[in-house]
Amino acid sequence: MTTDPRMQELYEQASAEGGLVVYAGGDAPEQAQMYTAGFSEMFPDIDIEVTVDLSKFHNARIDAQHIRGDNRVDVVHLQTVNDFPYWKQHGLLQPFRPDGLDQVDPDFVDPDGAYYALFVxxxxxxxxxxxxxxxxxxxxxxxxxxxxxxxxxxxxxxxxxxxxxxxxxxxxxxxxxxxxxxxxxxxxxxxxxxxxxxxxxxxxxxxxxxxxxxxxxxxxxxxxxxxxxxxxxxxAWYQTGAILKDAPHPAAAKLYMSYRLSQQAQQASAQWPARRDVRIPGWKPIDQYGNxxxxxxxxxxxxxxxxxxxxxxxxxxxxxxxxxxxxxxxxxxx
Structure with a gap:
């Protein structure tokens, strides 16, 4: 259970929606555990489904679902950073600014909050x-x-x-x-x-x-x-995430993005966090590496x-x- 009032409110709304569907860029099925474990512990009433696949396959699925008008996905976070400006331009994304977004390098945050870095x-x-x-x-x-x-x-x-x-x-x-x-x-x-x-x-x-x-x-x-x-x-790159405009579970999607940018989730990053106010012991922030x-x-x-x-x-x-x-x-x- 969270002590954050904004996330608690979203949690109450999300609990009534019945689930959450995430498409995550990756190349091994077990990588889904990176995204479900902490979230499910904090929000046990949300039935989260994370599908890990190559980003170049997920992006095509998103486009095809949009063409068919049968989107079933709430959140995407992918390596194909070129997709997000395109999706915003074509009206596929739902802007949302979670707490902590001000701590992310603004160069990797869409000005309207349509998409932004979640981790490195x-x-x-x-x-x-x-x-x-x-x-x-x-x-x-x-x-x-x-x-x-x-x-x-x-x-x-x-x-x-x-x-x-x-x-x-x-x-x-x-x-x-x-x-x-x-x-x-x-x-x-x-x-x-x-x-x-x-x-x-x-x-x-x-x-x-x-x-x-x-x-x-x-x-x-x-x-x-x-x-x-x-x-x-x-x-190294900033893995970018967004909520789809036609997300079936919009409150759960906002809750997920809020959690991903929370200090707790950022500190638990397998590699570097997106937030500049979070440090990984023994490692410099990613923007301090010149190579x-x-x-x-x-x-x-x-x-x-x-x-x-x-x-x-x-x-x-x-x-x-x-x-x-x-x-x-x-x-x-x-």
Whole structure:
């Protein structure tokens, strides 16, 4: 139960609506627990349904549901930050300004409150320190060319995930396509989804990746570590959220967005919070790292010609994406 009067009022209204449906960008079904656990503990009367799938599939579902006039979704938060200005322009979003929004960088908040950052995700180096000690882990792009890492690297297809694609673009801008050719000579395992490398590393099949997300501060006993480069680029962006105009459960949607931006939820972020007044122990705020560029990623995502051209180049170098959707969600499911 919350002690916040505004959320308590929304909770009472939401309890009468019968549920809440959230589309969350991600690439593993178990990621839904990041969004249901704390919310359900605080608001047990709300039957929350979170579907995790690749953002590039969720956005198409939202558009198709709008065309059909049968929207069943209340809230979306996705990696495809380019979708939100489009949806606002076409009248698909319901403005709402939860408490705490004033603590979010205004550059990542729509002036009308139609959409805004909810938290920060980042992709960088991940290793199992039982296999590769932290002091020996690869951190910079050139480290992945070490002879001892041949046949031991697992990477997400950059042409299957725009955030990874931007990451590759930035690394190549510094080290050139020769670096990519040398990476290919290391015989990396290419996979779909940025959670997949974690499972591959956990199984012992491969040892390192730079295209995955992991907890900044893992629980005690966890040997997996998320390690930032000191010089090279790492990918970070503000995961953006919004309430759909035709949300079937509008009070529950507002309650969810209010909770997501509450200090409690922000402090529990797996990685960086969106609020500037919340700090994660042992880590600087994301805007104090000079080797990442959330604004640059947004510009990249808005330039679809740039994205598609680079995607084609990556496919030519690496080969076509192979494998099933890592979330297991049927593309024809709405």
């Amino acid at each position: 995700f980042a992709f960088s180096n991940v290793v199992d320190t039982k296999v590769i000690p932290e002091e020996q882990a690869p951190r910079e792009a050139m480290d992945y060319l070490r002879p001892d890492l041949k046949d031991r690297i697992v990477l997400t297809y950059p042409h299957d995930d725009d955030a990874v694609l931007f990451q590759f673009e930035q690394i190549i801008a510094k080290h050139g396509y020769g670096w990519l050719e040398k990476i290919l000579a290391q015989n990396p395992m290419w996979v779909r989804g940025t959670a997949t490398p974690l499972a591959v590393i956990g199984s012992g099949e491969r040892a390192a990746t730079f295209t995955s997300f992991y907890y900044l501060n893992p629980p005690a006993g966890d040997s997996m570590r998320f390690l930032l480069p000191k010089e090279d680029f790492f990918q 990442t560029d959330p604004r640059g990623f947004r510009e990249f995502m808005l330039d679809r010609a740039r994205v598609e051209r680079l995607r084609g180049i990556m496919e030519d170098f690496i080969g076509p994406v192979q494998g099933d959707n890592p979330t297991g969600v049927d593309r024809t499911w709405h």
